Amino acid sequence: MNASSLxxxxxxxxxxxxxxxxMAAGLTLIxxxxxxxxxxxxALIVLGAYMSYVLSVHLGIDLFLxxxxxxxxxxxxxxxxxxxxxxxxxxxxxxxxxxxxxxAVAIIIEGILSxxxxxxxxxxxxxxxxxxxxxLGFYLPYIYVxxxxxxxxxxxxxxYILYRTHFGRxxxxxxxxxxxxxxxxVNVNRVRALSVGIGVSVTAxxxxxxxxxxxxxxxxxxxxxxxxxxxVILGGLGSIGGALVAAVFMVTLxxxxxxxxxxxxxxxxxxxxxxxxxxxxxNGLFGRAAVRAQ
Amino acid sequence: xxxxxxxxxxLVGVAIVILGVFPLVFSNPTTTSIAVFTxxxxxxxxxxxxxxGYSGYIALGHxxxxxxxxxxxxxxxxHLGFAAGWGVxxxxxxxxxxxxxxxxxxxxxALRARRHTFVVITIAFMFIFQLAASNFAFTGGSSGLQxxxxxxxxxxxxxxxxxxxxxxxxxxxxxxxxxxxxxxGLQLFAIRDDEERARGLGVRVGRVKLSAFVLSAIPIGMVxxxxxxxxxxxxxxxxxxxxxxxxxxxxxxxxxxGTVWGPLLGALVLESLQQYFxxxxxxxxxxxxxxxxxxxxxxLLLPRGLIPSVEDLIRRWRTRGGAQDxxxxxxxxxxTADVVKAAGAR
Numbered sequence: 001m002n003a004s005s006l007x008x009x010x011x012x013x014x015x016x017x018x019x020x021x022x023m024a025a026g027l028t029l030i031x032x033x034x035x036x037x038x039x040x041x042x043a044l045i046v047l048g049a050y051m052s053y054v055l056s057v058h059l060g061i062d063l064f065l066x067x068x069x070x071x072x073x074x075x076x077x078x079x080x081x082x083x084x085x086x087x088x089x090x091x092x093x094x095x096x097x098x099x100x101x102x103x104a105v106a107i108i109i110e111g112i113l114s115x116x117x118x119x120x121x122x123x124x125x126x127x128x129x130x131x132x133x134x135x136l137g138f139y140l141p142y143i144y145v146x147x148x149x150x151x152x153x154x155x156x157x158x159x160y161i162l163y164r165t166h167f168g169r170x171x172x173x174x175x176x177x178x179x180x181x182x183x184x185x186v187n188v189n190r191v192r193a194l195s196v197g198i199g200v201s202v203t204a205x206x207x208x209x210x211x212x213x214x215x216x217x218x219x220x221x222x223x224x225x226x227x228x229x230x231x232v233i234l235g236g237l238g239s240i241g242g243a244l245v246a247a248v249f250m251v252t253l254x255x256x257x258x259x260x261x262x263x264x265x266x267x268x269x270x271x272x273x274x275x276x277x278x279x280x281x282x283n284g285l286f287g288r289a290a291v292r293a294q
Numbered sequence: 295x296x297x298x299x300x301x302x303x304x305l306v307g308v309a310i311v312i313l314g315v316f317p318l319v320f321s322n323p324t325t326t327s328i329a330v331f332t333x334x335x336x337x338x339x340x341x342x343x344x345x346x347g348y349s350g351y352i353a354l355g356h357x358x359x360x361x362x363x364x365x366x367x368x369x370x371x372x373h374l375g376f377a378a379g380w381g382v383x384x385x386x387x388x389x390x391x392x393x394x395x396x397x398x399x400x401x402x403x404a405l406r407a408r409r410h411t412f413v414v415i416t417i418a419f420m421f422i423f424q425l426a427a428s429n430f431a432f433t434g435g436s437s438g439l440q441x442x443x444x445x446x447x448x449x450x451x452x453x454x455x456x457x458x459x460x461x462x463x464x465x466x467x468x469x470x471x472x473x474x475x476x477x478x479g480l481q482l483f484a485i486r487d488d489e490e491r492a493r494g495l496g497v498r499v500g501r502v503k504l505s506a507f508v509l510s511a512i513p514i515g516m517v518x519x520x521x522x523x524x525x526x527x528x529x530x531x532x533x534x535x536x537x538x539x540x541x542x543x544x545x546x547x548x549x550x551x552g553t554v555w556g557p558l559l560g561a562l563v564l565e566s567l568q569q570y571f572x573x574x575x576x577x578x579x580x581x582x583x584x585x586x587x588x589x590x591x592x593x594l595l596l597p598r599g600l601i602p603s604v605e606d607l608i609r610r611w612r613t614r615g616g617a618q619d620x621x622x623x624x625x626x627x628x629x630t631a632d633v634v635k636a637a638g639a640r
Contacts, residue, residue: 037410039540088594095409096352097593100547103540104589111582222536226417233414268425271418275403278415282407 008138009259013252015140018148019213021247023206023224024231025155025240026199029162032175032238033195036086036098041228042221043106044200048074048207049216050113053124063126063208064146070204078200081105082193106221113218123215124208147209151244154202159240161198171195175238230274234284242286250274313460317453326452328569330524333459335565337466337517338538339545339557344470345510346543347552348479349503350486351405354539355416358400358423359393359511361533363518365433366392368441368528378442383458386519393515394508401507405500408489417536424534438529441522455524459517466513471554473509482506486552541565548592550599559600 027041048070055066085105089097123129128142162168173181174188182188210216210224231250235242250270258266278284317326338360346353367389371382404415428436446454473479481502484492493499522528542557545564550556564585571581596603 031410037413085590085594089597095413096350096551097547097597099352099354099413099540100544101590101593103544104586104593107582107586107589111579111586114579114582226421226536229414230418233411237410264429265425268422268429271422271425274418275415275422278411279403279406282411284411 004137005259006256009255010252011138011140012144013255014248015144015148016213016255017248017251018151018244019144019206019209020227020231020251021244022147022151022154023203023210024228024235024243024247025158026201026203026206027228028232028235028238028240028243029158029199029202030196031232033171033199034082034086034098034192035094036089036102037095037229038102038199039099039225040081040102040106040109040221041203042223042225043109044074044077044203044221045207045210045224046216046218046221047109047113048204049124049211050117050207050218051204052208052211053122056124056126063124063212064150067205067208070208071201074204075197075201078197079193081200082196086196087189087192106225110218110221117218119217119219121215121217124211126212129212143209143212147213150205150209154205155240155244158198158202162240167191167194227270230271234274234277236284236286239284239286242284246285310464313463317456321449323448323452324573326456328566328573330452330455330459330520331569332562332565333456333463334517334521334524335542335545336558336561337459337463338514339542339549339561340463340466340470340554341510341513342542343510343546343551343553343557344466344473345506347546347557348473348482348486349506351408351503352413352543353404353416353507354413354536354543355400355404355418355420356511356514356542357420357534357536357538359397359514360518360521360538361423361427361530361535362396363389363393363515364522364528364533365427365439366515367519368439368522369432371441371523372439376442378444380454382442382444382523383454383520386458386462386516389519390512390516393518394512397508397511398504401504401511405503405507417539420534420536420539424530427530427534433530436530438527438533440527443526452524455520459520462513462516462520467554467558469509469513473506474554478502478505483552544589547599548589550601550603553599553601556599556601 023041023045026044027038030036030038030041051070051073052063052066055061055069056063061069085101086098089101126143128146130141132139132141134140160168162171170181170186170191171194173184173186174191178188181191214220227250231246232243234250235244235246250273253273254266254270257269261269316329320326320329338356342353342356345351367382367385370376370385370388376382376385400419404412404419407415427433433439444451444454473482481492481497484495484497485499485503489499518533522533525532541564542561545560546557547560548556548564549558549560568581568585592600598606
């Protein structure tokens with residue numbers, strides 16, 4: 001081990017962490033607003049990757065340009081999922097039931113993708129995916145840098161919507177206290193549907209970057225969901241900034257452990273550190289209290 | 295109630311007889327193999343329900359105890375030089391006890407948290423054990439381990455595992471039924487309904503939750519051992535499988551969370567269907583869509599699960615014209631009174 005490979009691990013960790021934050025942003029938003037654990041997030045990411053795949057292979061549309069199509073499509077899908085499934089869950093036992101309902105949605109998405117695409121692994125292709133540039137003695141892959149920048153832009157937009165608009169105030173209000181929000185005239189059902197729509201549409205972008213940086217097949221979502229859940233819980237439910245910090249922290253930790261100790265134990269340390277942090281901070285790094293203070 | 299008790303006893307008797315004669319009637323090895331897997335999942339769902347269904351804490355990491363049981367049986371059988379045969383089954387209770395011992399520290403840590411955080415910590419434990427099993431040398435790494443293979447004739451090979459799993463099933467259901475009827479069970483339901491209130495009424499919340507958690511890990515460890523012995527090999531990904539957790543939760547939900555019979559019905563239907571479709575290879579992708587759709591329909595149309603919904607229907611049919619049962623239907627008030635009794639009785 002030397003200082004250079006350690007620095008490289010930190011840089012990789014930060015860039016990959018940004019991508020994970022993008023994938024986790026929708027999850028934390030839905031989590032915070034709806035009190036729902038969306039197990040389908042992994043399947044939605046894979047669906048997003050396949051949509052970008054179809055657009056780029058069959059229609060020749062650039063991956064980043066294709067987001068102009070996939071993001072609105074995913075918004076509609078999100079509103080539909082909220083209306084069709086999530087809204088019907090009773091308030092009591094909502095969390096428990098949501099795990100099962102969204103797992104069912106994940107199974108259906110996986111089944112449909114399997115019928116269409118089969119079980120073979122594919123990866124998105126573009127000129128910037130396999131090339132990298134030289135900066136301060138490090139080789140940085142373009143796709144990770146682009147993905148990281150995209151993550152920052154979209155998380156920034158999300159943050160702006162949540163904390164600087166009237167709609168965002170409604171979202172945060174219904175997150176903190178549903179009945180109080182209703183009393184002061186927030187249409188909670190509409191806010192929830194739009195929040196899930198926004199959360200799912202961000203996931204379309206996360207799926208594209210995931211597909212560009214990993215090879216995937218219809219069942220790839222299950223490996224992702226546990227990581228994303230741990231990021232979201234560590235960051236604090238509903239906190240976009242928390243998700244970013246937690247994602248960067250966790251992925252960097254994993255990369256550094258892989259360099260200084262051994263790659264085979266890195267993921268184990270990832271989950272073990274999650275348990276340690278949550279044992280002392282059960283609300284995560286930026287839990288409800290921090291959200292309320294802002 | 296008085297009229298229903300003998301009817302229920304009769305139903306249980308019929309179920310046990312069917313359980314006993316099933317391999318004699320359907321002796322085709324493909325069928326008995328499906329039956330063994332189904333029994334294993336019936337135990338797992340019922341046992342999971344004993345903690346998660348009764349206490350309301352949804353644990354998605356019970357695959358840890360399934361895998362620990364599987365590895366414990368395999369390692370003990372190989373290192374203690376057990377000859378392949380009936381003798382290995384003597385290790386099944388040991389596998390259960392080891393799983394229970396592992397559940398103590400993991401339960402203590404996980405149960406410090408609530409709700410979402412609890413769910414995620416149990417998932418994290420599952421991955422820690424899976425990764426540890428694929429990296430340690432004594433677990434054989436990612437290539438796994440092989441328990442001894444018995445030299446039973448192919449025609450009756452599955453029957454041995456069937457009857458062992460059936461005995462574990464009967465014991466687990468009995469345990470679940472006893473817990474549900476006991477003061478301990480009432481305390482768990484009190485925690486599910488309102489943990490702070492239960493604590494205020496004198497329930498020792500931490501101790502009760504941990505006891506149920508450990509208790510529910512033991513039968514799962516036992517069937518984990520049976521599973522390893524039945525398959526003849528064990529890999530980290532199969533022993534510690536995240537889908538195992540979702541499957542048993544799903545089975546319990548579809549049948550009726552927190553009921554004694556619901557998880558059994560859910561596991562019976564779902565696992566036998568899934569095994570059947572797996573055997574009929576090729577249909578597995580379409581099966582996923584059907585499975586997911588069916589599952590959504592049940593959750594959205596019968597949110598309390600099959601057994602409670604059907605019971606409601608029967609009760610409504612019996613009390614047609616009279617509303618005397620309306621008040622006790624939800625049982626919220628009664629339950630609180632029972633908790634007071636339970637707390638005062640110590």
